[in-house]
Amino acid sequence: MLHNADIVGFAEGTNVLMADGKWKPIEKIKEGESVLSFDPTGQNVDLVPKKVTATMNAIYRDCLEVWHENKRTVVAREQLFFTPDTSFTPSVDTKQIMSYDGSPVDIQVRKVQKGKWKVFDIEVDENHSLIADGLRAH
Numbered sequence: 001m002l003h004n005a006d007i008v009g010f011a012e013g014t015n016v017l018m019a020d021g022k023w024k025p026i027e028k029i030k031e032g033e034s035v036l037s038f039d040p041t042g043q044n045v046d047l048v049p050k051k052v053t054a055t056m057n058a059i060y061r062d063c064l065e066v067w068h069e070n071k072r073t074v075v076a077r078e079q080l081f082f083t084p085d086t087s088f089t090p091s092v093d094t095k096q097i098m099s100y101d102g103s104p105v106d107i108q109v110r111k112v113q114k115g116k117w118k119v120f121d122i123e124v125d126e127n128h129s130l131i132a133d134g135l136r137a138h
Helices: none
Strands: 015-017 023-025 035-036 047-060 063-068 073-075 081-082 087-091 096-098 104-106 109-111 117-124 129-131 136-137
Touching: 015 035, 035 117, 035 129, 073 117, 081 096, 096 136
Parallel strands: none
Antiparallel strands: 015 023, 015 129, 035 047, 047 117, 063 073, 063 109, 081 087, 081 136, 096 104, 129 136
């Protein structure tokens, strides 16, 4: 399985699907809470609760806008998403990402032109996967 080498992640305000079915901004998630996670082998599309084992953040200048279903998600350039071929791939290298329900979603990626972004990431027990703004991600 491919793992992120550095801290990457999602801009402040990106919502993560928690184990109770509610959405929570990634910057407010604490170690020990549970999020809904998925099997990265693609053999099972069901979401299962998994514990957050660590939280991280960093400042990035090189961020991307991932547009999906008329929504914008700002991510660090190397943020990995789950694709229809059951692999984790940076958004710049794919045209489709799997949605929270396991169906493919077309995306468009644009470079964010200005500013610094505080990005947040979480480590999730076992599957190392989460649902961010409705997209399956690493």
